[in-house]
Each structure stands twice: as structure tokens, then as C-alpha cells.
Amino acid sequence: MQDFDVIVIGGGAAGLMCAAGATGRGRRVMVLDHAAKVAEKIRISGGGRCNFTNLHAGPENFLSDNPRFCISALKRYSPNDFISLVDSHNIAWNERDHGQLFCDGSAMQIIDMLLYEARAATIQTATTVEKVARNNDRFSVETNHGLFNADSLVIATGGPSIPKMGASGFGYDVARQFGLNVIEPRPGLVPLTFGPETLNALDGLSGVSMDNVSVSLNKTRFSESLLFTHRGLSGPVILQISSYWKPGDTITINLLTGTDVFVHLKQARDDTPKKEVPTVLTGLLPKRLANRLADWTECNGRIAEIGDKALRQLSEHINAWRVTPEGSEGYRTAEVTVGGVDTAELSSKTMQVNSVPGLYFIGEAVDVTGHLGGFNFQWAWASGHAAGQVV
Numbered sequence: 001m002q003d004f005d006v007i008v009i010g011g012g013a014a015g016l017m018c019a020a021g022a023t024g025r026g027r028r029v030m031v032l033d034h035a036a037k038v039a040e041k042i043r044i045s046g047g048g049r050c051n052f053t054n055l056h057a058g059p060e061n062f063l064s065d066n067p068r069f070c071i072s073a074l075k076r077y078s079p080n081d082f083i084s085l086v087d088s089h090n091i092a093w094n095e096r097d098h099g100q101l102f103c104d105g106s107a108m109q110i111i112d113m114l115l116y117e118a119r120a121a122t123i124q125t126a127t128t129v130e131k132v133a134r135n136n137d138r139f140s141v142e143t144n145h146g147l148f149n150a151d152s153l154v155i156a157t158g159g160p161s162i163p164k165m166g167a168s169g170f171g172y173d174v175a176r177q178f179g180l181n182v183i184e185p186r187p188g189l190v191p192l193t194f195g196p197e198t199l200n201a202l203d204g205l206s207g208v209s210m211d212n213v214s215v216s217l218n219k220t221r222f223s224e225s226l227l228f229t230h231r232g233l234s235g236p237v238i239l240q241i242s243s244y245w246k247p248g249d250t251i252t253i254n255l256l257t258g259t260d261v262f263v264h265l266k267q268a269r270d271d272t273p274k275k276e277v278p279t280v281l282t283g284l285l286p287k288r289l290a291n292r293l294a295d296w297t298e299c300n301g302r303i304a305e306i307g308d309k310a311l312r313q314l315s316e317h318i319n320a321w322r323v324t325p326e327g328s329e330g331y332r333t334a335e336v337t338v339g340g341v342d343t344a345e346l347s348s349k350t351m352q353v354n355s356v357p358g359l360y361f362i363g364e365a366v367d368v369t370g371h372l373g374g375f376n377f378q379w380a381w382a383s384g385h386a387a388g389q390v391v
Contacts, residue, residue, distance in 0.1 A: 004030040004122070006391045007141055007150040009129055010171075011038030013114070013380035014363025015156030020117035021388020029121040030148055032141065036126050039111045040165050041158070045377070050107035052086065053079040053381070054374035055099035062379065063243055063369045065183055069343035070368050073351070073382040082381050089113045100373045132174055139358065151358055152391040154351075156384065158364040159185055159337025167331070171341065171365035178356050181342040183367040187334030188243035191234035192251075192325040199232070201296050206230040208286050214254040215241045223257055228289075232325060239372050242328055243338050253321040256284055262315035265303065269311070273304030277314070285318070293317055336376055340367040351387040360387045 006022050008015045011033030019029045031038070042050055054061070057079050059071050083101070086093060091113065092104035103109050115123075124145060131142040132153070139153040157171040172182045194202070205228040213226040215237045227235035241251055261284070268280045277299045281290035294300050297314040306314075331337070341361045345353055351366070353359040362383040370376040 001147045001149060002030070004028045004148060004150040006030070006152045006154060007032065007139065007148055008121075008154040008156055009033075009132075009141070009174075010154075010156030010158065010363070010365075011035075011123060011125065012156060012158055012363065013039065013042055013377055014158075014384040015154070016114040016118050017381050017384030018154050018156060018360075018362055018388040018391065019121040019123075020114060021385050022391050023118055023120035025389070027391065029118070030150065031118070031121050031123040032127045032129060032143060032148070033123070033125050034128055035166050038123060038125060039114065041162070042111050042114075042377075043107050044165075045107055046102050048107055049102045049105070050110045051100050051102050051374040051377065052093070052110055053082050053101050053378045055079055055095065055101065057370075057375050057378040061371045061375045063188075063338060064343055064367050066343045066367075069346075069348050070379065070382075072348040073386040074378070077382040077385040079378055081385075082378065085117070086110070086113065089116070098373055129170070132177065134178075134356070134359075137358065152360065153358060154360040154362060154387055154391060155365055156362050159340060160331050161187060161334040161337045161364075163331055171361065175341045175345075175361065175365075178353065178359060180345045180353065180355075183339040183342050185337045185339035186246070187328050187331050188338035188369050189239040189335035189372050190242045190328045190330065190333055191229060191232060192238055192242055192245065193232040193327050193329060194323070195326040198323060198326075202228060202292065205288055205292055208289050209235060210255060210286065210289075212257050213237050214257045216252045216254075217241055217244050217249055220244050226253070226255070231329065236372055239335065243336070243369060243371070245325065245328070247327065248324070250322050250324045253323065255289075255318045255321065259284065259319075260315075261318045262312055265306075265311045265315060266308070269303045269306070273302065275303055277301065277303050277306060335372070336369055337364055338369045340365050340369075343367050349386065350390045351383055352390070360391060362387050 005027040006029045008031045022029045091109045128144045133140045141148045155171045209227045211225045214223040222240040224236035278291045278294045299314045351360045363380045
């Protein structure tokens with residue numbers, strides 16, 4: 001049996017951030033992780049360069065049943081605070097589109113920085129947690145490497161996205177063990193898939209990509225690049241909307257944001273009546289897509305021979321394509337998990353469970369999910385910091 005002030009289960013972004021904050025206050029901290037190495041999701045993120053934060057991170061960039069829950073932590077630990085930490089370790093970085101910040105070098109620089117900041121903590125990997133209990137206001141954690149006790153227990157185990165890396169719903173199990181509500185988790189930032197009929201209509205488009213495509217669902221709208229795949233759609237704009245999508249929802253796609261295709265086609269009919277419709281569309285769309293859309297809407301032939309009704313149908317497939325995905329690629333390829341421990345159970349200032357003093361949930365395990373582009377890491381830093389200052 002080993003005694004600590006704080007046990008952190010999960011050695012990812014949020015867990016290491018919490019450990020750094022707690023050891024900085026002189027607390028004796030044990031970090032337990034099931035994997036052979038800590039922070040594997042950081043290592044593979046951003047194509048190996050880690051999109052470690054976003055300059056524009058704010059509550060509007062996060063999904064939650066309580067959209068205001070994240071405000072306190074994000075205000076008290078901002079992107080600039082994390083940038084200052086990165087700069088203090090002389091890690092070079094660059095800004096890309098939409099305020100996304102990446103390392104110039106390897107994501108390992110961020111991991112090494114966190115390990116240095118948490119160097120006073122005891123970190124034990126390849127450790128399976130077999131049982132968590134609370135007795136006399138203290139927590140005990142039974143593992144395959146022995147029993148550990150502490151006054152505070154922090155759950156930083158994330159969600160079940162990317163199971164090949166060992167991700168699981170362990171954090172939700174602990175939450176339910178202590179009687180907490182868990183918002184039903186689902187895959188987020190994930191490609192969407194189509195049924196056989198739609199896939200047949202889109203046959204041959206796998207690999208075709210487009211920039212500045214708008215996708216909307218109810219009042220939520222994103223504009224970024226889109227990629228056709230052999231199973232459906234992917235690309236940043238689809239990953240973004242996927243976090244809001246639920247089975248049965250219909251999304252609306254504008255493949256040519258800023259262009260009224262019906263007006264363009266009518267003008268082309270007046271100006272170049274002998275042109276084939278696919279040829280007219282090729283001036284706006286990738287050739288394979290132009291040909292496929294003309295086939296799909298039966299608008300092949302010279303544009304002079306196509307009436308307004310058919311041209312409008314074709315233009316709607318481009319400017320307002322309504323499609324109901326059959327599903328998503330699931331946790332296998334999902335970058336995050338939407339849902340998690342209900343924020344109504346937690347203090348927004350400390351991440352402590354209101355009904356169980358000493359128990360904390362941080363990071364992806366909580367029902368706070370960021371958009372694509374460094375926002376989820378910023379939530380990890382902010383929530384980990386919030387807990388690290390009080391555990």
C-alpha cells in the first residue's frame with residue numbers, strides 16, 4: 001500500500017496538466033496509466049506535430065448540455081497561458097488557418113514539456129485499475145501493481161474514441177459507481193457514412209475534395225474543406241458537423257458557397273448554349289463530381305436543351321444538397337467523444353464532484369467537447385489546471 005495526496009488516473013493531456021499543477025503546490029501525486037507510454041493521443045495529434053491550442057478558444061467552440069460550464073476554466077487558463085508555457089520551454093510553433101497552433105517540430109516536445117512540469121509526480125504506466133473505492137473520506141485504487149490511497153482522486157481517462165489506443169469508457173463507469181449522471185456518449189469529429197443508394201449515386205468520387213464547403217444542421221453551420229470517401233464524406237467540415245449529428249438527422253451541404261449555381265447555369269445557357277452541362281459544371285467543380293452530378297440529376301446533354309426545372313434540381317444538389325447519413329465511422333476513427341460526465345454534477349471552478357468531496361473529473365471524460373482545431377486540447381489544459389490548483 002502506498003499513500004499519496006492525489007491519485008490521477010489517466011496520463012494524457014488533462015491528467016499530466018493536473019499533475020503538474022498539483023506537484024507545483026507541493027502535493028504528492030501518483031499518475032496511473034494503462035498504456036506502456038503516457039500521452040499517446042498527444043503523440044499522434046496534428047499529424048505528429050500536435051495542434052496544441054487555438055487562439056480563438058471560447059465557449060462558443062464547445063458542445064455541452066450546459067454551454068456555460070466551460071467558461072470559468074477557460075477564462076482562468078487561456079490559450080495565451082499555454083502559449084507562455086510552450087515558449088518557456090523554447091518550443092517553436094506556427095499558426096495555421098483559423099487560429100490553430102502547431103509545433104514546428106514533433107508533438108513529443110509537448111509531451112516532454114508536460115513530463116518536465118510534472119516531474120515531481122510518480123508516474124506508473126502499464127497499470128490496470130481493478131477497483132476504486134472510498135472509505136473514511138479517502139480513496140483507494142487497486143491495480144495490478146498494488147494498492148494506492150489518496151485524499152483526492154482525479155479521473156482523466158478520456159472517452160472511448162480511438163479504442164486501438166486503449167481508450168475506453170472507464171471514467172463513465174467510475175462516475176456511475178458514485179451515482180453520477182453520464183450524458184450518453186457518442187463519436188465526435190468523425191467521418192459520416194451513407195447507405196447503399198447514396199453510395200451508388202456517388203460511385204467513383206472517392207478522393208475528390210473541395211474547399212470552402214458549407215454544411216449545416218439546424219442552426220449550426222461550418223465552412224471548411226470536404227472529402228468524398230468510399231464510405232461517405234469526411235474532411236474538416238464533416239468532422240465538425242458530425243459532433244452535432246445524431247442518427248436520423250439530415251444535413252444540408254452547399255458545395256459552392258458564394259455561388260448561385262442556378263443563376264450561373266441559366267447564364268451559361270444563354271451565353272454558351274452548345275456546351276454540355278458537365279462541361280459547364282467543370283468550370284465550378286472537379287470534373288469527376290461535375291460528371292456524376294449531371295448523371296445523378298439526368299442533366300446530361302447540351303445545356304440549351306435543359307429546362308429551368310431540371311437546372312434548378314441540379315443546382316439544389318450543389319447549393320443545398322440535403323442528405324441523411326446512415327451513420328458514422330464510429331469510435332474507431334472518432335477524434336473525440338461527445339457527452340460524458342454531466343457537468344451538473346461538477347463544480348465549474350474546480351472540476352470536483354459536488355456530492356463526493358475529493359473526486360474530480362477533467363478533460364474528455366466530462367461533457368465538454370471542442371470543435372476541430374486545438375479546442376479539445378485547450379479544454380484539457382484548462383480543466384486540468386483548474387483541478388490541479390485545488391486537489
